[in-house]
Amino acid sequence: MNIELNGKCSGRYKMQVIRHNEARTESSEIFNGEFDNALLDNFFSYDTIATSGNPLTGNNYPHFGTGTGDTVLTSTQLEAPVITSENRQGNTGSGGYEISTDGNTMTYTHTWVLTSLIGQFVGNISEVGIGDSLSASNNTIYSRSRIKVGGVDGTISITPSDQIVLTYMLSIEFPTNKETTENIKVNGVDQAVTMNYVMGEYAKQSLDRFISSCPPFIATSQAYIHAFPDTANINGPNQNVTNTGGYEYAPMVPSRSVSALGRVYSVTFDGSKINIAGGVSILTWNSGTSSVGYDVVHKLKFTPPLDKTSIRSLTLSFKSKLVRA
Numbered sequence: 001m002n003i004e005l006n007g008k009c010s011g012r013y014k015m016q017v018i019r020h021n022e023a024r025t026e027s028s029e030i031f032n033g034e035f036d037n038a039l040l041d042n043f044f045s046y047d048t049i050a051t052s053g054n055p056l057t058g059n060n061y062p063h064f065g066t067g068t069g070d071t072v073l074t075s076t077q078l079e080a081p082v083i084t085s086e087n088r089q090g091n092t093g094s095g096g097y098e099i100s101t102d103g104n105t106m107t108y109t110h111t112w113v114l115t116s117l118i119g120q121f122v123g124n125i126s127e128v129g130i131g132d133s134l135s136a137s138n139n140t141i142y143s144r145s146r147i148k149v150g151g152v153d154g155t156i157s158i159t160p161s162d163q164i165v166l167t168y169m170l171s172i173e174f175p176t177n178k179e180t181t182e183n184i185k186v187n188g189v190d191q192a193v194t195m196n197y198v199m200g201e202y203a204k205q206s207l208d209r210f211i212s213s214c215p216p217f218i219a220t221s222q223a224y225i226h227a228f229p230d231t232a233n234i235n236g237p238n239q240n241v242t243n244t245g246g247y248e249y250a251p252m253v254p255s256r257s258v259s260a261l262g263r264v265y266s267v268t269f270d271g272s273k274i275n276i277a278g279g280v281s282i283l284t285w286n287s288g289t290s291s292v293g294y295d296v297v298h299k300l301k302f303t304p305p306l307d308k309t310s311i312r313s314l315t316l317s318f319k320s321k322l323v324r325a
Contacts, residue, residue: 001184002317003197003300007172010325011037011143013128014167017156020118027163031156037130037145037168038071039324062114062166063129063141064121068153071146077139078129082121104177106199112168119160126155130168143168172322174199184306194303200284200296225267225316227274230281230305268315269308279305283316 017031067079097110112130131141146153158164176199183190274280283300298318308314 001182001315002319003195004319004321005175005178005197007174007320007322008325009039009043009170009172009322011039011130011171012169013037013145014169015128015147016165017158018163018165019159020161020163022161024118030162031149033148035145035148037128037143038073039143040071040075040141041073042076042140043142044322060112060114060130060142060168062116062164062168063131063139064125064164065127065129066124066155067127068146068155071144075141075144077131077141078127078144080127081129081139082123082125083139101176104175105173106176107171107173109169109171111170114166114168116164116166118163121164122158122160122162124155125158125164126153128166171325173325191307193306196301196303198299198301200298225283225285227269227276227280228282228284229276229278264317264319266315266317268313270313271310274308274314275310276305276308280308280314281305285318 012034013036014034015031016029018027019030020027063078063081065078065081069079097108100107100109114130126147127144128147129141129144131139131143147156148154149156175197178197179194180197181192181194184193279302281302283302284296285298306314
């Protein structure tokens with residue numbers, strides 16, 4: 001049995017250019033634009049996302065260049081980056097993040113406000129990116145866009161009196177409810193089962209929980225899956241579920257997806273596990289080990305219940321990854 005949840009990623013830039021007088025006592029805005037960006041293949045690299053400065057939650061820095069070509073998703077730097085004599089100024093994510101829900105969708109949006117020094121970038125700027133600290137030896141980017149002037153690709157002339165303020169917004173969208181029907185082989189015979197997925201409230205409460213649990217595309221620790229009958233009191237996206245019936249749980253060990261940024265959690269219940277009278281109606285999983293009480297991260301309800309017996313095994317694979325929106 002396979003379950004897959006994809007997080008849809010998109011990015012957007014807001015860019016201001018502020019011109020200061022020589023005495024730095026007055027300033028005026030000479031450009032204000034907003035445009036989408038392309039997330040590069042490099043953004044979806046596990047080796048990129050696992051670093052302390054990952055493009056999801058860590059330090060991100062603005063890159064500017066003079067390139068005028070179309071964005072190539074396999075590129076790792078701007079077409080013609082402007083290299084400054086000093087490290088580019090950035091921050092750890094001014095503006096912070098927010099988690100919002102709308103119907104059956106939850107969206108995580110992280111905002112960085114990145115401000116250059118006055119005169120730090122000078123020249124005709126036509127492309128912008130977000131990535132690692134810019135230097136002659138490190139100009140890796142995760143996203144790139146042509147600068148839009150009046151809605152079309154254009155160029156902005158930056159003077160030594162100008163300062164650039166770049167706001168970068170990264171959004172990741174996940175389903176909180178999802179229903180699918182799948183044929184499951186039981187003793188070699190296909191059995192149509194409806195699966196209703198519900199995301200637990202626990203995963204929606206903070207950035208760390210969202211990133212590590214919902215789905216766990218960064219987490220490296222194992223999770224635990226619990227099985228319940230139809231009579232279990234688990235309705236909706238619950239928290240602090242008490243497993244008073246003594247129903248069994250087992251570890252799910254993650255492996256890394258090599259084709260995209262993601263994780264694969266798998267578990268097999270052999271003939272001695274989760275043989276519940278009337279069948280397995282509900283599976284929940286969490287990051288704890290307790291069979292007494294825990295927080296639900298994900299929940300699956302099966303209709304009809306899975307006919308698991310002592311002579312049958314059940315293998316569950318939960319896949320999660322990030323994709324372009």
